[in-house]
């Protein structure tokens with residue numbers, strides 16, 4: 001198994017990088033690796049490097065950065081605005097959205113949002129683990145929750161097209177919406193859907209369109225990953 005680690009500091013060839021307490025525990029107590037082991041490391045900005053574990057004890061661990069493996073790819077703009085769900089579902093959405101390439105994940109509080117407390121620090125950890133696992137080199141930004149109204153007020157033509165996932169059947173199909181765009185922001189409603197007032201506000205918002213994902217009413221988490229998969233796998 002190739003070990004991949006995210007390092008929250010700029011990486012450069014020749015540098016010696018200290019391991020965090022969590023990384024020391026993972027390498028020493030979980031994987032039981034020895035010094036000299038090759039690791040793949042990335043910092044979210046400067047590509048992926050091969051590194052050698054140069055020391056590892058209970059309290060201290062270091063690795064030396066040896067060679068560049070992959071350059072940092074150009075960053076895309078694929079956003080997921082979703083209403084927080086029960087804890088496990090929210091975490092699942094963040095993990096899958098990371099695997100599918102979402103670059104910004106924003107919890108949005110709507111009228112029918114039932115879970116308003118969101119542990120963004122934990123979501124960031126989940127997202128980093130997903131990047132390590134899926135070989136992704138950039139780490140999505142996980143924002144603090146915002147109110148739907150605030151999000152809509154900030155929307156304009158300079159932002160990616162806001163694609164409102166609309167279960168009423170009034171939205172357009174994915175291939176029509178995605179023609180000619182390489183950035184998008186998907187807005188998914190809570191389990192109870194958007195209220196009529198919110199639907200009216202979304203309809204008045206510039207640079208927005210509704211998207212239909214078929215005749216069945218999907219769980220919010222299914223809708224979120226389906227929309228992202230359709231967009232990134234075109």
Ligand code: SAM
Nearest residue numbers: 165166167188189192193212213217218220223
């Ligand atoms: N209010 C709905 C109801 O109870 O009939 C259910 C809302 S659905 C569980 C949660 C969210 O997933 C919706 O607000 C919408 O954003 C998205 N969604 C679900 N099914 C969809 C579909 N077929 N097409 C587009 N979006 C969908």
